[in-house]
Amino acid sequence: SEDHHAGASEWHGAGGPLPVNPGRSRNPLIDAFLAAAQQAGHPVNPDFNGPEQDGVGYYELTQRGGLRCSTADAYLRPAVERPNLSVLTGVQCTRVLLDGERAVGVEVDRDGATQELRCEREVVLSAGAYNSPQLLMLSGIGVADELAALGITPKVNLPVGENLQDHPHLAVVHLTDTESLLTAETSENLRLLEAEGRGPLTSNVGEGGGFFRTTGGLDAPDVQIHAVPAMFHQEGLGAATDHAFHIGAVLLAPTSRGKVTLRSTLPSAKPRILHNYLSTAEDRATAIRALRLVLDIVGQPALRLHRRSDFLTPPSDSDADLLAYARRELQTLYHPTSTCAIGPVVDHELRVHGVAGLRVVDASVMPTVVRGNTNAPTIMIAERAADLIRGTVSADV
Numbered sequence: 001s002e003d004h005h006a007g008a009s010e011w012h013g014a015g016g017p018l019p020v021n022p023g024r025s026r027n028p029l030i031d032a033f034l035a036a037a038q039q040a041g042h043p044v045n046p047d048f049n050g051p052e053q054d055g056v057g058y059y060e061l062t063q064r065g066g067l068r069c070s071t072a073d074a075y076l077r078p079a080v081e082r083p084n085l086s087v088l089t090g091v092q093c094t095r096v097l098l099d100g101e102r103a104v105g106v107e108v109d110r111d112g113a114t115q116e117l118r119c120e121r122e123v124v125l126s127a128g129a130y131n132s133p134q135l136l137m138l139s140g141i142g143v144a145d146e147l148a149a150l151g152i153t154p155k156v157n158l159p160v161g162e163n164l165q166d167h168p169h170l171a172v173v174h175l176t177d178t179e180s181l182l183t184a185e186t187s188e189n190l191r192l193l194e195a196e197g198r199g200p201l202t203s204n205v206g207e208g209g210g211f212f213r214t215t216g217g218l219d220a221p222d223v224q225i226h227a228v229p230a231m232f233h234q235e236g237l238g239a240a241t242d243h244a245f246h247i248g249a250v251l252l253a254p255t256s257r258g259k260v261t262l263r264s265t266l267p268s269a270k271p272r273i274l275h276n277y278l279s280t281a282e283d284r285a286t287a288i289r290a291l292r293l294v295l296d297i298v299g300q301p302a303l304r305l306h307r308r309s310d311f312l313t314p315p316s317d318s319d320a321d322l323l324a325y326a327r328r329e330l331q332t333l334y335h336p337t338s339t340c341a342i343g344p345v346v347d348h349e350l351r352v353h354g355v356a357g358l359r360v361v362d363a364s365v366m367p368t369v370v371r372g373n374t375n376a377p378t379i380m381i382a383e384r385a386a387d388l389i390r391g392t393v394s395a396d397v
């Protein structure tokens, strides 16, 4: 997939559709975070996707010319003129059509009318970790008892929707007199973005961060930090009212498991999403260590310099206060996965067990959430699926 700015190497690809470039916004608050992390004893890592993941640094971004490069930009738009591709927008898929044990198409709601789209070979569901299980369950593929209780005739009994995972995110936010992204939206910065593809409006917000082992005996980091030069709170939905910086830690390998279930047989109804964050003693202990790690870094001289006052911080660093704070302030990092996992729901070629002609290709197939951001790994899954569907590789290779 990758088109890494430094070219091909043992750790990176070049020439792929997905550009990976250094960020073009460099807020001084992130420099201060990196300095503070070093004062706390953490090494600098120039490439988290290189030989070592541990350490702090700037994140590389899937950007082109200072703008996010999504899968629509990298893959879909270049292919959109192909005669064998039709893209229907504003259309909601409502279920998979089954003929016995074979998927033969999908039912969609198009401008208020129900329509059937038939396939010649197979159906590939890529509705994400919340909606792929919803669609399977609406089609009678799921936990049989639960489907029957809703009046859906169970066709294949599989633990669809179970095993929901995510990266829980715990942050502290300090007010600052240093200019944050709050005031980035100026006509000069807009000009810089449009004319030169640089400046603060190219910021990915989580400009810097790092990977950490918060206890001994781990074979990989258990915590990742995102350092944000802005008042980011309430999952990014809270109003930003002042200059501030946010240092947030995620649990990279949570052991809590949630579940996606149907609340209604109406496809237009949202599924019920229960994450069960911090439901294991292990996750609660990691959350406490993660917050302590963040407090240690924001307490170092390089960041103390930038702290005007507290905006969102725990009252003390006692275990009880940190856990209560974690329970109250935990946010999602928007990395849901694993609800149609390889193993219980799909096989190693992403085919749904017990149904011919039906694959799931999205973050829901990850057996466990990856130890890092989920976008590129999901693209990797899709690239692999494309090869499997075309028969150019087999899952055993």
Ligand SMILES: Cc1cc2nc3c(=O)[nH]c(=O)nc-3n(C[C@H](O)[C@H](O)[C@H](O)COP(=O)(O)OP(=O)(O)OC[C@H]3O[C@@H](n4cnc5c(N)ncnc54)[C@H](O)[C@@H]3O)c2cc1C
Binding pocket: 091, 092, 093, 094, 126, 127, 128, 129, 131, 132, 135, 333, 334, 335, 336, 361, 362, 363, 364, 373, 374, 375, 376, 378
């Ligand atoms: C706010 C936010 C910020 C994020 N930031 C990052 C980041 O910085 N880095 C990173 O690595 N990851 C990030 N992620 C996570 C990343 O976007 C996801 O892991 C990734 O997009 C998952 O891909 P997917 O194909 O599984 O699902 P999605 O990308 O969610 O794709 C599912 C698609 O299916 C469509 N769909 C769903 N149901 C139906 C239906 N019934 N009919 C028709 N269409 C349907 C949806 O509209 C959607 O377009 C972020 C996510 C969010 C929400």
